[in-house]
Amino acid sequence: MNAAAWMAHPASRWLSALTLGVGLLGTSVLATAEEMKVKVTRDIGSVTVEHNGQPVEIKRNQDPDNRIVSDYTKTSRECPPFCVQPMQLLPGVHTIGEVELLKMLEARANGEDAFLLIDSRTPDWFEKGTIPSAVNIPWTRLYPGSSSYDPFVAETLLLDRFDVKKADGLFDFREAKKLVLFCNGPWCGQSPTNIKALVAMGYPADKIYWYRGGMQMWHVLGLTTVDPS
Numbered sequence: 001m002n003a004a005a006w007m008a009h010p011a012s013r014w015l016s017a018l019t020l021g022v023g024l025l026g027t028s029v030l031a032t033a034e035e036m037k038v039k040v041t042r043d044i045g046s047v048t049v050e051h052n053g054q055p056v057e058i059k060r061n062q063d064p065d066n067r068i069v070s071d072y073t074k075t076s077r078e079c080p081p082f083c084v085q086p087m088q089l090l091p092g093v094h095t096i097g098e099v100e101l102l103k104m105l106e107a108r109a110n111g112e113d114a115f116l117l118i119d120s121r122t123p124d125w126f127e128k129g130t131i132p133s134a135v136n137i138p139w140t141r142l143y144p145g146s147s148s149y150d151p152f153v154a155e156t157l158l159l160d161r162f163d164v165k166k167a168d169g170l171f172d173f174r175e176a177k178k179l180v181l182f183c184n185g186p187w188c189g190q191s192p193t194n195i196k197a198l199v200a201m202g203y204p205a206d207k208i209y210w211y212r213g214g215m216q217m218w219h220v221l222g223l224t225t226v227d228p229s
Helices: 003-008 010-035 098-109 151-161 190-201 214-220
Strands: 047-051 054-058 094-096 116-119 165-167 170-172 179-182 208-211
Touching: 047 098, 094 098, 098 208, 151 165, 179 190, 190 208
Parallel strands: 094 208, 116 179, 179 208
Antiparallel strands: 047 054, 165 170
8 A cells, every 4th residue: 555545544544643643742741841940859840839719830930041030139238127037036936948838838739738828028019929829918917016007907817817716805826827927038027027926926936937038039049929919
C-alpha cells in the first residue's frame, strides 16, 4: 500500500491522529516540567492556595532576567522608625521563612492545618500586591497607640476573626486561631507592632507565627503576588 492509499484508509488515519495526539501531549507535559527551572527548593516547585475564591499557584518567577519592583530595591530607610527587627521578636513567637510559610500554606490547602495569614501593612501598601490568601488587618487596628485605634474594632477582630471567646468581661484564647503575620520586610515594624499588641492582650505567643522577610524577601525570591481586588 503506497503512502497515499495508506493515509486514505480510515483506520490508518485514526491511528495516525492518535499517535500525533499522544506525541503532542507528551511534548506538552515535558515542556511544562522543563519550564519549572526555578523552584523554591529541590522538592517544592509550587503551592496552590485559594484567594478570593479562586485558586492561585504560588511559584518563583521563571524569567532569569526578572527584577524586583522599585518599592523593594531601596536599602536605606531612616531608623527610627524603619529599624532592622530582631530574629526572635518575643518569647514563644515563631519566626519563619519562605519555605516554612509555603509548607504551612500547603498543609492548610490539604486540610491538615488551619491559620489566618495576616498582612499587617496599611491599605495603601496592601493594594499594591500581597501574598496569595492573605487578609489585610493593618497594625493601626490592634495597636492602642495608633491615632486611629478603636477598642470596639479591636475587640470585634478578636471575637469575629480570631475566634477568641469572651465571658464575664474576660477574653478566652483557648480556641483562638493560629495567626501568621507579615509586613514589608525585616526593617518593617508593622507586623511586629501587631504581634506585640496581641500578646499584650493575652493572645498565646505560641499561636503566633511571624514571617520576618515579608514582602521585600518575597519579591527578592520572585514569588507570586496577587492584586487584593
